[in-house]
Amino acid sequence: MDFTFSKEHQMLRRTVREFARRHLAPLARQIDEQEQIPRQVLAAAARLGLFGVPFPQRYDGADAGEIGMCIVAEEIAGVCSSTMATLGAHLGIGAMAIYLDGVEEQKERYLPALCRGEKLAAFALTEAQAGSDAARIHTRAERDGDHFVLNGSKIWITNGSIADVIVMFAVTDPALGARGGVTAFIVEASYPGFRVGSVDDKMGIRGSATAELILEDCRVPAANVLGQHGAGFLTAMKTLDVGRVTIGAAALGAAQAALEQSVLYAVERQYAGAPLAHQQWVQLAIADMAAEVEALRSLVYRTAWLVDTQQPFTREAAIVKYFGSEVGSRCLERAVQIHGNLGLQHGVPIERGYRDGRISEIFEGTNEITRIVVASDVFRRAGVRISP
Amino acid sequence: MTVRVDNMRIVVCIKQVLDPATLRVTSRGALAIEEATRIANAADLCALEEALALKDKHKVEIVALTLGAAAADDVLRLALAMGADRAVRLHDASFMFGDAHAAGYALARAVTAIGAVDLVLAGARSLDSASGVVGAEIASTVGWPLITSGRRIALAGRRASAVQTFEDSSQRTTTGLPAVITVAADSNQPRLPTVADIMTAYRQAPSPLLFAGETGQARLQVLSAEDIVADRERSGAAGARTVQRRTFPEDAAAKGDVLSGTPAESAALLTQRLRRRGYV
Numbered sequence: 001m002d003f004t005f006s007k008e009h010q011m012l013r014r015t016v017r018e019f020a021r022r023h024l025a026p027l028a029r030q031i032d033e034q035e036q037i038p039r040q041v042l043a044a045a046a047r048l049g050l051f052g053v054p055f056p057q058r059y060d061g062a063d064a065g066e067i068g069m070c071i072v073a074e075e076i077a078g079v080c081s082s083t084m085a086t087l088g089a090h091l092g093i094g095a096m097a098i099y100l101d102g103v104e105e106q107k108e109r110y111l112p113a114l115c116r117g118e119k120l121a122a123f124a125l126t127e128a129q130a131g132s133d134a135a136r137i138h139t140r141a142e143r144d145g146d147h148f149v150l151n152g153s154k155i156w157i158t159n160g161s162i163a164d165v166i167v168m169f170a171v172t173d174p175a176l177g178a179r180g181g182v183t184a185f186i187v188e189a190s191y192p193g194f195r196v197g198s199v200d201d202k203m204g205i206r207g208s209a210t211a212e213l214i215l216e217d218c219r220v221p222a223a224n225v226l227g228q229h230g231a232g233f234l235t236a237m238k239t240l241d242v243g244r245v246t247i248g249a250a251a252l253g254a255a256q257a258a259l260e261q262s263v264l265y266a267v268e269r270q271y272a273g274a275p276l277a278h279q280q281w282v283q284l285a286i287a288d289m290a291a292e293v294e295a296l297r298s299l300v301y302r303t304a305w306l307v308d309t310q311q312p313f314t315r316e317a318a319i320v321k322y323f324g325s326e327v328g329s330r331c332l333e334r335a336v337q338i339h340g341n342l343g344l345q346h347g348v349p350i351e352r353g354y355r356d357g358r359i360s361e362i363f364e365g366t367n368e369i370t371r372i373v374v375a376s377d378v379f380r381r382a383g384v385r386i387s388p
Numbered sequence: 389m390t391v392r393v394d395n396m397r398i399v400v401c402i403k404q405v406l407d408p409a410t411l412r413v414t415s416r417g418a419l420a421i422e423e424a425t426r427i428a429n430a431a432d433l434c435a436l437e438e439a440l441a442l443k444d445k446h447k448v449e450i451v452a453l454t455l456g457a458a459a460a461d462d463v464l465r466l467a468l469a470m471g472a473d474r475a476v477r478l479h480d481a482s483f484m485f486g487d488a489h490a491a492g493y494a495l496a497r498a499v500t501a502i503g504a505v506d507l508v509l510a511g512a513r514s515l516d517s518a519s520g521v522v523g524a525e526i527a528s529t530v531g532w533p534l535i536t537s538g539r540r541i542a543l544a545g546r547r548a549s550a551v552q553t554f555e556d557s558s559q560r561t562t563t564g565l566p567a568v569i570t571v572a573a574d575s576n577q578p579r580l581p582t583v584a585d586i587m588t589a590y591r592q593a594p595s596p597l598l599f600a601g602e603t604g605q606a607r608l609q610v611l612s613a614e615d616i617v618a619d620r621e622r623s624g625a626a627g628a629r630t631v632q633r634r635t636f637p638e639d640a641a642a643k644g645d646v647l648s649g650t651p652a653e654s655a656a657l658l659t660q661r662l663r664r665r666g667y668v
Contacts, residue, residue: 007590008465008586008587008589008590011466011581011589012583012586015581015583016583019580022577047582048582048583049582049583049585050583052583057584060584062583062584062586062587063584064583068583072583
C-alpha cells in the first residue's frame with residue numbers, strides 16, 4: 001500500500017496551485033459578480049492544458065489520469081468554484097462521454113479541439129419532467145435518412161449557453177424505455193434547430209453558465225450517434241460515475257480552502273484579548289473540519305486510483321459524490337460560523353464558497369440518488385435486488 | 389528589429405532548496421528539515437525564464453544543470469517540462485559538503501564538459517545558503533566575463549546584454565560571449581509548464597553517459613566527478629574555502645522601534661535618527 005502521490009502529480013499540484021494564485025484568485029470575485037469567466041482566464045487555462053487533463057496525449061490531452069483530474073479539481077475549486085464547474089462539465093462529463101463511448105473517428109474528430117480548449121463541451125440529460133428520474137426523458141430523435149431529427153428541451157445544463165459540443169440524450173424508441181430506447185448524440189451548437197433558451201440566475205457558481213437548451217427539428221448526422229444505438233442510458237450512467245469522482249475532489253478543494261481560511265481567521269482575530277483559536281468551540285469545529293477533509297481526501301484519491309487502474313468504482317464514486325459534497329457543505333457552514341457576520345459579506349471567499357458549494361449535493365445525481373446507488377450495491381451483495 | 393541568433397547553447401544552473409514557506413523552526417531553534425518541501429530556487433527559475441524567452445526568439449539549446457542527489461532530479465524535470473532541451477545532474481561523493489566556492493568549481497567543470505556553451509545563467513542567490521557568489525565562482529573558474537543581477541537578457545550576434553538595476557538607476561550592460569549572467573529573484577514571472585509536459589518530463593529515464601556536443605542523447609544525464617574531469621581536491625568539502633561556524637535565527641524583536649510623542653515630535657525624532665545613520 002502506497003499513499004504517496006507520484007512526482008509528476010506533485011508537480012502538477014504545485015503548478016495548478018500557482019496558476020490559480022496568478023490567474024483565478026484575483027478574479028474569483030469578479031467572475032461571481034459578472035457571471036462569466038473572462039476569456040483570457042479560459043485561454044490561460046487552455047494553454048496550461050487544463051481542458052484535457054485526463055485524456056491521452058494522442059487526443060492532445062495531458063494523460064494525467066483521474067488522479068490528475070482530481071488534483072486539478074481540488075486546486076481550482078479551492079479558489080474559484082465557477083471555473084471548476086465549467087471545467088467539470090466540460091471534462092468530467094461532456095468530453096468524458098465521447099472518450100468513454102465514442103468510436104475512434106468521433107474521438108479523433110472532437111477530442112483534440114476540446115482538449116486544447118478551442119471548444120467547450122456540455123452534457124445534456126435533465127429535462128423539466130425528468131431529473132433524478134432521468135429514464136423519463138421526452139426529447140425525441142427520429143431517423144430521417146442519414147440524419148436524426150431531434151425535438152425537445154433540456155434544463156439546468158452546465159455550460160449550456162457557451163458549449164460548442166453537447167452530448168445530448170434523446171428517446172429513439174419510446175416502447176423500449178431507458179434500456180434500449182434512449183440514444184446519446186453528439187450535437188454541435190451550430191447545427192440548425194439547436195438554440196439556447198433561458199440562462200439560469202443561480203445562488204452559487206454564478207460564473208458558470210447554466211442554461212436551457214431547445215431542439216426544434218435539429219438535424220444531427222447519424223454518424224454522431226454516440227456509442228450503441230439505444231444504449232444512451234448506459235453511456236449517461238457510466239459517464240456520471242466518473243463525473244462524480246471529480247465532484248468529490250472539487251468539494252475537497254472547497255472544504256480544504258474553508259479550513260485554511262478559518263484557521264487563518266482564528267489565529268488573527270482577537271476575542272476577549274486572545275486569538276479566537278483559544279475558544280474551545282472553535283477548536284472543536286476546526287478539528288471536525290480537519291478530520292472530515294482528511295477522510296474525504298483518502299476517499300477521493302482511492303476512488304481516482306480505482307478509475308486509473310480500470311477497477312469497478314460505481315459504488316465508490318457515488319460515496320465520494322454524496323459524502324464529499326456534504327463534507328464541503330458542513331465545512332463551509334462551520335467556516336461561516338467561525339467568521340461570524342464577516343463570513344456572510346459579499347466579496348469574502350467564505351460567503352461565495354457557502355453559496356457555491358450547495359449545488360454539489362444536487363447535480364450529477366442528487367445525494368438521494370447516489371445513496372440509492374450505494375444501497376443497491378450493498379443489498380445486491382446481500383442477495384437482495386431493491387427496486388429503484 | 390531582432391537579429392536571430394542561431395545554434396547557441398545556454399546552461400542554466402538550478403539548485404534544489406527547501407521551501408522557506410514550509411520550513412518550520414522547532415521550539416529548540418532547529419530547522420524541521422524533514423517536514424519541508426523541496427522546490428527549485430526562485431531566482432534560478434527566473435534565470436530559466438530568461439533563457440526560455442531567448443529560446444522563443446532565437447535558435448537556442450537550453451541545458452539545465454544541477455548539483456545534488458537523486459532528489460534534485462525534480463528541479464531538472466521541472467526545467468524540462470518548462471522547455472529546457474536537456475538536463476544534467478552532477479553527483480559524486482567527492483562533491484558533498486562543499487561551499488559556494490566548491491559548488492562553483494564543479495558547475496564550471498560541468499560547463500566545460502558539456503562543451504560549446506555560449507552563456508551560463510544562474511540565480512543571483514539561493515533561498516537557503518544565499519551566498520550570492522556561485523555565479524561569480526563559475527565565471528572566475530572558466531575565466532569568462534560576468535554580469536550580476538541582470539534581467540531582460542538580449543542576444544545580438546556574439547554579444548549578450550542585460551539590464552542591471554541599482555538603487556537609483558538601471559543600465560543595460562553588454563558583454564562578449566561566452567559569459568555568465570546571474571538573474572535576481574522576481575526579475576520576471578517564470579512560465580508554468582503545461583500538464584502534458586509535466587507528465588512527459590517524468591517519462592525520461594536518467595542516463596549515466598555523456599556525449600558532449602552530440603544531439604539525440606538522453607534528455608536527463610547524471611555525471612560524476614570523473615565524467616567532468618573535476619579535481620577531487622577542489623571539490624566538495626576538500627575544495628571548500630569557508631567554514632560554517634553556527635546557524636542562528638535572526639533576532640526579529642530587535643527590528644522595530646516605536647517612537648512616542650505627538651506626530652510632529654516623533655517625525656522630528658525619526659528625521660534625526662535617519663540623519664545620524666546617514667540615510668538622509
